[in-house]
Amino acid sequence: MWSYVILVLFAHPLVMMITGSIAPCPAGCTCPPETVECTNMGLVRAPAPLPRLVRVLNMDGNSLYDLESVSFRWLPYLQQLSLQRNNIERIDEHSFAQIDGLRRLYLTENNIGVVARRAFRRLLRLRRLYLGRNHISHLHPDTFRHLSRLKIVHLNNNNICTITEGLFEGLDNLEELTLSHNCLSELPDGAFRDLNSLHTLLLHNNKLEYIQPRAFTGLQSLTSLNLSNNSLTNVTSHILDDLPSLQVLELRNNRIGFIGPEAFGAAPNLTYLYLDFNRLKRPPVFDHPHPGLRFLSLSGNEIEQIPDVAFQNVPNIHTLLLGRNKLRHVPKESLTVVKKLVVLNLSENPIFELREHSFQGLENLRLLSLRDCQIRTVSGEAFSGLNQIMGIFLNGNRIVKLPSETFSTMQFIFSINLNRNLLRHIETGAFGNHSASLRRLFLQNNRLQRVPKLGMGMMPNLNDFYLDRNPIRSIGPLSFAHVPNLRMLGLRSCNLSHVHGAAFEGLGKLRQLDLRETTYGTYHPRPSLICLQILWWR
Ligand SMILES: *[C@@H]1O[C@H](CO)[C@@H](O)[C@H](O)[C@H]1NC(C)=O
Ligand SMILES: *[C@@H]1O[C@H](CO)[C@@H](O)[C@H](O)[C@H]1NC(C)=O
Ligand SMILES: *[C@@H]1O[C@H](CO)[C@@H](O)[C@H](O)[C@H]1NC(C)=O
Ligand SMILES: *[C@@H]1O[C@H](CO)[C@@H](O)[C@H](O)[C@H]1NC(C)=O
Ligand SMILES: *[C@@H]1O[C@H](CO)[C@@H](O)[C@H](O)[C@H]1NC(C)=O
Numbered sequence: 068m069w070s071y072v073i074l075v076l077f078a079h080p081l082v083m084m085i086t087g088s089i090a091p092c093p094a095g096c097t098c099p100p101e102t103v104e105c106t107n108m109g110l111v112r113a114p115a116p117l118p119r120l121v122r123v124l125n126m127d128g129n130s131l132y133d134l135e136s137v138s139f140r141w142l143p144y145l146q147q148l149s150l151q152r153n154n155i156e157r158i159d160e161h162s163f164a165q166i167d168g169l170r171r172l173y174l175t176e177n178n179i180g181v182v183a184r185r186a187f188r189r190l191l192r193l194r195r196l197y198l199g200r201n202h203i204s205h206l207h208p209d210t211f212r213h214l215s216r217l218k219i220v221h222l223n224n225n226n227i228c229t230i231t232e233g234l235f236e237g238l239d240n241l242e243e244l245t246l247s248h249n250c251l252s253e254l255p256d257g258a259f260r261d262l263n264s265l266h267t268l269l270l271h272n273n274k275l276e277y278i279q280p281r282a283f284t285g286l287q288s289l290t291s292l293n294l295s296n297n298s299l300t301n302v303t304s305h306i307l308d309d310l311p312s313l314q315v316l317e318l319r320n321n322r323i324g325f326i327g328p329e330a331f332g333a334a335p336n337l338t339y340l341y342l343d344f345n346r347l348k349r350p351p352v353f354d355h356p357h358p359g360l361r362f363l364s365l366s367g368n369e370i371e372q373i374p375d376v377a378f379q380n381v382p383n384i385h386t387l388l389l390g391r392n393k394l395r396h397v398p399k400e401s402l403t404v405v406k407k408l409v410v411l412n413l414s415e416n417p418i419f420e421l422r423e424h425s426f427q428g429l430e431n432l433r434l435l436s437l438r439d440c441q442i443r444t445v446s447g448e449a450f451s452g453l454n455q456i457m458g459i460f461l462n463g464n465r466i467v468k469l470p471s472e473t474f475s476t477m478q479f480i481f482s483i484n485l486n487r488n489l490l491r492h493i494e495t496g497a498f499g500n501h502s503a504s505l506r507r508l509f510l511q512n513n514r515l516q517r518v519p520k521l522g523m524g525m526m527p528n529l530n531d532f533y534l535d536r537n538p539i540r541s542i543g544p545l546s547f548a549h550v551p552n553l554r555m556l557g558l559r560s561c562n563l564s565h566v567h568g569a570a571f572e573g574l575g576k577l578r579q580l581d582l583r584e585t586t587y588g589t590y591h592p593r594p595s596l597i598c599l600q601i602l603w604w605r
């Protein structure tokens with residue numbers, strides 16, 4: 068009688084759980100509740116005895132190579148098995164036959180070359196399968212047959228050059244599929260036909276040259292598609308027809324020279340479009356209105372000119388990246404329609420001058436980069452209208468002179484970078500009376516012979532002021548009186564021969580003063596520089 072009660076008691080799952088959790092932990096492993104972790108131990112087979120109630124078994128970083136000899140016996144409660152970074156070479160029909168409750172299987176970074184046709188046949192509850200970084204070149208069309216609960220499949224970094232027809236058939240719960248870093252050169256028609264829950268499809272770093280019109284049929288939930296680092300040359304009208312939910316499309320690092328006028332026609336929710344590092348001579352034509360498009364990257368193309376109407380159908384862009392192209396002028400007319408622009412990057416274009424009102428109408432722009440262009444002349448009114456601007460990058464140009472009023476209307480300006488120019492002269496009014504908000508000013512590597520007087524009034528918020536590598540010979544008394552809140556002052560390699568005793572007078576908050584590589588004799592900070600923490604000297 069008693070033995071019967073005990074038997075019944077022990078068969079109860081709750082009791083089994085309790086007894087299971089006090090079962091001994093295999094030597095050398097750690098056993099948090101319901102978990103056995105035996106990582107980086109050089110194991111060639113599963114440790115024994117394994118508590119039968121284990122739910123999570125982690126054997127990452129061991130030397131398993133033959134799953135037959137690993138022999139996972141009946142572990143009915145196992146939900147997660149992690150065998151990453153081992154030397155497993157093949158998965159056979161029986162490898163996982165005894166652990167059919169598995170939900171998550173991690174096999175990343177092994178040497179798996181062979182996956183038996185029925186390897187996962189019994190894992191009907193499997194939700195996540197990670198097979199990335201192996202040597203898989205072929206998957207039988209039945210490999211995932213009946214695994215209809217799969218949500219995530221990673222097959223990246225293998226040698227998969229073709230997708231067998233029917234491979235993904237029936238996986239209508241799949242949400243994420245990663246096929247990046249393989250050798251796919253084409254996608255069969257309807258390859259992803261049944262994947263109506265898929266939201267992320269990663270196909271970057273393959274050899275795709277061409278995409279069939281029906282390649283993406285069925286992907287009605289897809290929000291993110293990555294086709295970067297392939298060999299695409301054309302984007303024609305059909306590609307996106309079947310992707311009504313698409314939000315992020317990455318086509319970077321291809322050889323795209325042509326984009327059909329209707330290419331982005333049927334993607335009403337497209338928000339981010341990456342076309343950087345291709346061979347485009349002009350921006351894509353947006354035939355249909357795309358009020359949702361916020362981000363457009365065209366950096367690293369061969370764009371010489373932008374038609375005036377180029378952005379008419381994408382009026383809500385807030386980031387436009389045009390760096391490293393061949394523009395010789397600011398594309399002023401085309402920019403007048405993108406009034407919500409917040410970030411504009413025109414760096415590394417051969418733009419040689421900034422005419423007046425170059426950015427007219429961009430009253431929401433916060434960040435403007437004109438770094439490493441070839442700008443020589445800047446109109447005093449070049450930046451007029453940029454009422455919200457916070458950061459301007461003009462470093463790496465050939466600007467000799469900054470006229471009065473250049474930055475005068477920028478009420479919210481935070482940082483101006485003029486490093487690496489040929490500035491000899493900055494007119495007193497260049498920063499106007501309104502740049503009170505300026506915090507950081509970079510004027511290194513210019514030809515300034517004296518400390519420029521920045522504004523007509525004070526610049527009470529300037530914290531960081533870099534004047535290094537200018538041929539400033541002497542610093543007179545109160546040279547920095549108009550910037551009383553400086554914290555960092557850089558005067559490295561400035562060939563100073565004379566510094567007035569009261570040069571830094573009034574800089575009561577200065578913390579760092581860089582006077583390295585000056586020829587100036589001796590310098591003893593005055594007691595008034597009470598906050599000075601770092602003095603670089605010699
Ligand atoms: C898309 O592919 C590119 C190129 O390999 C990569 O840099 C980027 O991180 C990928 N994006 C996503 C979301 O995976
Ligand atoms: C894209 O491919 C090129 C070689 O074709 C490589 O140099 C580059 O690192 C790749 N980019 C990414 C993000 O993988
Ligand atoms: C598309 O690319 C092919 C070369 O791959 C080229 O022959 C064809 O003219 C291109 N189509 C268009 C419309 O430019
Ligand atoms: C587009 O986005 C809106 C708002 O997020 C959403 O309601 C709509 O269903 C999306 N359209 C498609 C086709 O996914
Ligand atoms: C502008 O684009 C260039 C490359 O095109 C990039 O290196 C740089 O970081 C970008 N600058 C800003 C401020 O975004």
Ligand SMILES: *[C@@H]1O[C@H](CO)[C@@H](O)[C@H](O)[C@H]1NC(C)=O
Pocket residue numbers: 499500523524
């Ligand atoms: C700037 O301020 C100075 C004195 O504070 C004043 O004389 C000058 O007219 C002002 N200039 C402008 C453009 O407001």
Ligand SMILES: *[C@@H]1O[C@H](CO)[C@@H](O)[C@H](O)[C@H]1NC(C)=O
Pocket residue numbers: 536537538539560561562
């Ligand atoms: C400082 O003087 C040296 C020697 O005269 C010269 O080579 C160097 O270019 C000068 N540095 C600057 C920033 O003018």
